[in-house]
Amino acid sequence: MMKPVENRKPFGRRSLLVCLLLLTFWNAAAAQDGGATAAARANEKPLLSVGGEVARPVRLTAAEWAKLPRLSVRAKDHDGKETEFEGVELAEVLRLAGVKLGGHMHGKELANYLVVEAADGYKVVFALPELDSASVGRVVLLADRSGGKPLAADEGPLRIVIGGGDKQQGRWARQVVSLVVRKS
Ligand SMILES: Nc1nc2c(c(=O)[nH]1)N[C@H]1C(S)=C(S)[C@@H](COP(=O)(O)O)O[C@H]1N2
Numbered sequence: 706m707m708k709p710v711e712n713r714k715p716f717g718r719r720s721l722l723v724c725l726l727l728l729t730f731w732n733a734a735a736a737q738d739g740g741a742t743a744a745a746r747a748n749e750k751p752l753l754s755v756g757g758e759v760a761r762p763v764r765l766t767a768a769e770w771a772k773l774p775r776l777s778v779r780a781k782d783h784d785g786k787e788t789e790f791e792g793v794e795l796a797e798v799l800r801l802a803g804v805k806l807g808g809h810m811h812g813k814e815l816a817n818y819l820v821v822e823a824a825d826g827y828k829v830v831f832a833l834p835e836l837d838s839a840s841v842g843r844v845v846l847l848a849d850r851s852g853g854k855p856l857a858a859d860e861g862p863l864r865i866v867i868g869g870g871d872k873q874q875g876r877w878a879r880q881v882v883s884l885v886v887r888k889s
């Protein structure tokens with residue numbers, strides 16, 4: 706037998722509260738999960754590509770970048786401010802792609818150059834023989850931090866920094882996205 710309608714409990718305040726609470730928890734869990742997968746995806750997205758006349762073209766993810774040997778360089782930025790930059794030596798990344806540098810370069814290899822390309826289309830070049838710090842005594846860095854903090858979005862995630870008293874920051878390309886080796 707069915708109960709008369711009047712005796713049924715209405716959908717009370719308490720039930721509504723329980724529903725709202727459940728919905729809140731469910732949303733929070735979903736947001737957390739979404740955040741985690743977004744972070745994982747960012748780690749797999751290529752941070753930097755190395756190509757052109759190289760033995761092994763490379764597409765470095767943020768996770769792979771994080772494993773590279775690091776160093777820091779003190780240099781005066783464009784505003785004349787002495788700053789501590791941290792990152793990976795540009796030569797280190799080129800070696801990953803099988804590029805010969807320093808004492809390993811012979812003959813025509815000494816006429817090769819590197820084109821550094823930035824997100825805004827800005828490009829700068831370096832002669833390959835000037836990129837091995839052991840040979841030339843100054844570091845060309847792919848910096849990801851300055852003054853102890855990650856580079857700002859309009860500068861990073863990666864920026865060229867030239868050590869050894871470089872007085873003109875024109876080649877300090879911001880937002881570097883690719884490195885291309887060419888033969889002259
Ligand atoms: N991606 C990118 N990097 C760039 C430039 C640019 O236009 N685009 N300008 C260069 C020039 S000419 C100079 S002087 C410095 C300026 O450095 P700042 O942005 O730290 O002041 O950035 C260099 N790096």
Ligand SMILES: [Mo]
Pocket residue numbers: 874875
């Ligand atoms: Mo400049």
